[in-house]
Amino acid sequence: MSRPSSLVSAAVPPLRHIILKKKVTAAARPLHLLRQGLTLALARISAGPLSASGSGMRASRPRTIAAFSTVAPHVPHSTMRRSTTVLFKGFPGDVSREEVEVFFSDCGDVRNVTLRVYQYITEISSGYVRFASQDAVDRALQLDGKEALGKPLHVSELFEHTDTINVGPTPRHIDKARVKALFSSCGEVVDVQVHTTLAGFYAGKSYALVRFASPSSVAKALKRPITLSGKRLYVARAKQRNPNVSLWDEYAHIHEGAARSVSAFDLPPQVNDIRLKAEFESCGEIEHAHVWRALRTGTSIGVGWIRFSSPESVEKALQLNGKTIDGHCIRVHPAPPSRPAIMDYPARPTEYEQTKKIFVGRLPHDIDASRLRREFERFGRISDVRLGQRHETGSLRGFAYINFVDPRSVEEAVQHDGKFAIDGFTVKIVRDYAPKKKPGGSANTGSREPDGSLYDSQHRTESWEYDY
Known part of the structure; x- marks a missing residue:
C-alpha cells in the first residue's frame, strides 16, 4: 500500500535512537542493570540450551537455524544470507543501552547496539544488536520467548542481501538517476528504488536501495564515503526479517499500487475518509480513500491518500492540484512507493490458530466499549470488547479487540476492512491469531508475531499505528 511521502514525520512522534559503539567493560556489570531475572536468564544460556524448568521463564518454541548461506535460491536476482544482527523487543521503556549490551554480551562479542524508544509506548523498548559471530546470534535467538525484567522478550534474526545496499537519508523525491550516479564508480548498478520509511528505525525519512550486478561492488560501496549535499550518507547492506521473499519481489506489488x-495535502481538518472519496470520485472508481490522523489525538493532519481501480484515473486526479475545499487550496501528487514491509516484519508463522477475536484500528478517540459493541453486533454476538489504553494516562489509543461468540462473525467482519466507517473514518479490521496449542493442550506462549499482515498481533501495536 502506498503512502504520502511527508505524512509520517507529522503523524508519528519521532523516534529517539542511540547507537552504542563503545564496549561495556566487565566492571560495568554491577549496573542497576540486571534487575534480577537477567542474570538468571544468562546463566542458563552459559550453561547450555535454555530450559524453562525451575527458571520461571517461559519456554520458547523450537526454531531451526539455517546455515550461513543463501536461503532464497528461488530468487535469482537477489541472494540473501543470515546476518550477524538480531532485532529485539520487549525490554521496559526505561532500559539503558548499557543494560541491553550487558544482557546480550554473554551470548558473544557485541559490536553494536541500537536502542529504539517510542515516545508514545514508554513501557517497551526495542532495537538491534550486532554480534561479531554467527554463534553469538544463535545463542541470542535462544532467548526468544523468555521473560526479561518482567516482560516477554522477542528476539528475531535479520537476513542481509549480498548484492544490495541501503542508503540514506536522501532528500525527498531524489531522482533515481542521481542515486545511481553516486554509486556507479563501485560497479554496475542494475536497480535503484527510493522509498519513504513508515515504520521502525528510519520512520519519516527517505532512503534508497541500490542493487549491484556483483556482490563485490557492495564491498566497495561500504568502504567508500559517499556524500550528498554536503552530508555523508549512511550506507549498509540491506536487511530484512522475512527470508523467504526478496524485497525486490515486493517492490513489484508496491509499484502496482x-x-x-495519489496523495492529497493541505486538506481541511473537517475532511474525513468519506468526504475525501467524494471529492475525487469524478476521476474514476475509488478502491480506498484514507485521511491520516495524529496518533495521540485522532485528529486529521491534513494528508490523504486515494487508490483508484485504474491507473488512468491518476492523471485526472492530478489535474485537481490546486482545487479548493472549504477554503483550503489542496495539493495533489503521485503517491510514492513505500518501504517494503518485509524489511521490518517477518512472515506469519504456520503454528498459529485462528481465534474468535478481531483487531479494530483507526477508531475515534472518544469511542467507548458500549458504542463499539453496538457498531459490531451487526456481524454477530459479542462476548467481550477491550479498548487499547495508555498505561500512564488511561487515555484511549484508537484501537480495540473484539471477541465474538461465533468464529463465522470474524469472517464476516474482516470482509469490511477499509469499508466500514465510524464517524466518517474507515476502520481497520483484521483477524487476531492465538498461539497453537501443544500436544499436551497448553498454548505455546513464545514469541507471538503473526505478521503476514501488519495488524495481526497485539504484540505489534506500533505496526498499525504508523498507518493510523
Whole structure:
C-alpha cells in the first residue's frame, strides 16, 4: 500500500535512537542493570540450551537455524544470507543501552547496539544488536520467548542481501538517476528504488536501495564515503526479517499500487475518509480513500491518500492540484512507493490458530466499549470488547479487540476492512491469531508475531499505528 511521502514525520512522534559503539567493560556489570531475572536468564544460556524448568521463564518454541548461506535460491536476482544482527523487543521503556549490551554480551562479542524508544509506548523498548559471530546470534535467538525484567522478550534474526545496499537519508523525491550516479564508480548498478520509511528505525525519512550486478561492488560501496549535499550518507547492506521473499519481489506489488494512487495535502481538518472519496470520485472508481490522523489525538493532519481501480484515473486526479475545499487550496501528487514491509516484519508463522477475536484500528478517540459493541453486533454476538489504553494516562489509543461468540462473525467482519466507517473514518479490521496449542493442550506462549499482515498481533501495536 502506498503512502504520502511527508505524512509520517507529522503523524508519528519521532523516534529517539542511540547507537552504542563503545564496549561495556566487565566492571560495568554491577549496573542497576540486571534487575534480577537477567542474570538468571544468562546463566542458563552459559550453561547450555535454555530450559524453562525451575527458571520461571517461559519456554520458547523450537526454531531451526539455517546455515550461513543463501536461503532464497528461488530468487535469482537477489541472494540473501543470515546476518550477524538480531532485532529485539520487549525490554521496559526505561532500559539503558548499557543494560541491553550487558544482557546480550554473554551470548558473544557485541559490536553494536541500537536502542529504539517510542515516545508514545514508554513501557517497551526495542532495537538491534550486532554480534561479531554467527554463534553469538544463535545463542541470542535462544532467548526468544523468555521473560526479561518482567516482560516477554522477542528476539528475531535479520537476513542481509549480498548484492544490495541501503542508503540514506536522501532528500525527498531524489531522482533515481542521481542515486545511481553516486554509486556507479563501485560497479554496475542494475536497480535503484527510493522509498519513504513508515515504520521502525528510519520512520519519516527517505532512503534508497541500490542493487549491484556483483556482490563485490557492495564491498566497495561500504568502504567508500559517499556524500550528498554536503552530508555523508549512511550506507549498509540491506536487511530484512522475512527470508523467504526478496524485497525486490515486493517492490513489484508496491509499484502496482502506487501507479493507481495519489496523495492529497493541505486538506481541511473537517475532511474525513468519506468526504475525501467524494471529492475525487469524478476521476474514476475509488478502491480506498484514507485521511491520516495524529496518533495521540485522532485528529486529521491534513494528508490523504486515494487508490483508484485504474491507473488512468491518476492523471485526472492530478489535474485537481490546486482545487479548493472549504477554503483550503489542496495539493495533489503521485503517491510514492513505500518501504517494503518485509524489511521490518517477518512472515506469519504456520503454528498459529485462528481465534474468535478481531483487531479494530483507526477508531475515534472518544469511542467507548458500549458504542463499539453496538457498531459490531451487526456481524454477530459479542462476548467481550477491550479498548487499547495508555498505561500512564488511561487515555484511549484508537484501537480495540473484539471477541465474538461465533468464529463465522470474524469472517464476516474482516470482509469490511477499509469499508466500514465510524464517524466518517474507515476502520481497520483484521483477524487476531492465538498461539497453537501443544500436544499436551497448553498454548505455546513464545514469541507471538503473526505478521503476514501488519495488524495481526497485539504484540505489534506500533505496526498499525504508523498507518493510523
